Amino acid sequence: MDSFEFNKFAGAILFTLLATLGVGILAEELFTPHHPEKPGYEVAVAEGGDAGEAEAEVEEVVELPVLLASADIAGGEKVAKKCVACHSFEDGGANKVGPALYGVVGRDIASVPDFAYSDAMKEHANADGGTWTYDNLFHFIADPKKFVPGTKMAFAGIRKPADLADLMAYLQSLSDSPVPFPEAAAPTQ
Ligand code: HEC
Incomplete structure (x- = not known):
């Protein structure tokens, strides 16, 4: 195998690899459902994180x-x-x-x-x-x-x-x- 033949051979393998990779990426783009960045529903809550709990207790807490x-x-x-x-x-x-x-x-x-x-x-x-x-x-x-x-x-x-x-x-x-x-x-x- 001279170097020209080798280059052709290596080029073919490289092309095949790149093509497979490309199809893989494309397939993933096409068939993977896009998830929102944060799972679940966005609910506006007050700062502090435990707003739900605070609301449940409001009757007791507020004088x-x-x-x-x-x-x-x-x-x-x-x-x-x-x-x-x-x-x-x-x-x-x-x-x-x-x-x-x-x-x-x-x-x-x-x-x-x-x-x-x-x-x-x-x-x-x-x-x-x-x-x-x-x-x-x-x-x-x-x-x-x-x-x-x-x-x-x-x-x-x-x-x-x-x-x-x-x-x-x-x-x-x-x-x-x-x-x-x-x-x-x-x-x-
Ligand atoms: C379905 C009918 C009904 C509804 C609606 C109702 N009540 Fe009554 N209420 C009564 C009855 C009957 C009594 C007597 C209870 C007993 O003797 O156990 C009473 C008693 C009371 C008493 C005690 C009074 C006393 O003389 O000791 C208060 C205060 C009162 N109700 C306020 C309210 C308010 C305020 C609302 C509205 C947010 C309301 N009620 C809705 C039927 C009702």
């Missing part, structure tokens, strides 16, 4: 006075549309399926004289201070059956803390002598 500080009566009136089928809110309003709610803030639990409360609610009148404080109302309306197991208030509850806070502002306004919101505790340092 009631802090929530109430930005509560809004008009928003609360809208939220209260979920209650009007069973409750009246106006001054002198009658009992419906549930007791009249005008002036409920600061009122004793289960104290509307002509309303037939469930035994569970009557028993609850002796617990949690016996008064509809903002804190008690907040927790009752968030999850009635959890706060007063056995209550006959057939309502799933309002989970969103901001909606509950708005509702508190609305209930506060429905009174001849509105009960002030609780003060935020001084920050501990």
Whole structure:
């Protein structure tokens, strides 16, 4: 084999190798589905990484006075549309399926004289201070059956803390002598 023959031979092998390589790359381009750089769905989350966890705990973490500080009566009136089928809110309003709610803030639990409360609610009148404080109302309306197991208030509850806070502002306004919101505790340092 002279050097010319050898070059031809080597050239042929080289060409074959390059061609195979080329087809391989091309095939990969054609048949491999393109994956996004990061697998999964992009979800905008707050910095810190554990936003989901923080949201789940928000009810416990955010203090009631802090929530109430930005509560809004008009928003609360809208939220209260979920209650009007069973409750009246106006001054002198009658009992419906549930007791009249005008002036409920600061009122004793289960104290509307002509309303037939469930035994569970009557028993609850002796617990949690016996008064509809903002804190008690907040927790009752968030999850009635959890706060007063056995209550006959057939309502799933309002989970969103901001909606509950708005509702508190609305209930506060429905009174001849509105009960002030609780003060935020001084920050501990
Ligand atoms: C399906 C009817 C129904 C709906 C809807 C409903 N409630 Fe009630 N609610 C009742 C009944 C019935 C009771 C009495 C519960 C008992 O005796 O166990 C009650 C009791 C209450 C009490 C206790 C009052 C007291 O005198 O001790 C409050 C406060 C209250 N409801 C607020 C609300 C609010 C606020 C909403 C709307 C977010 C709402 N309820 C929605 C039926 C309802």
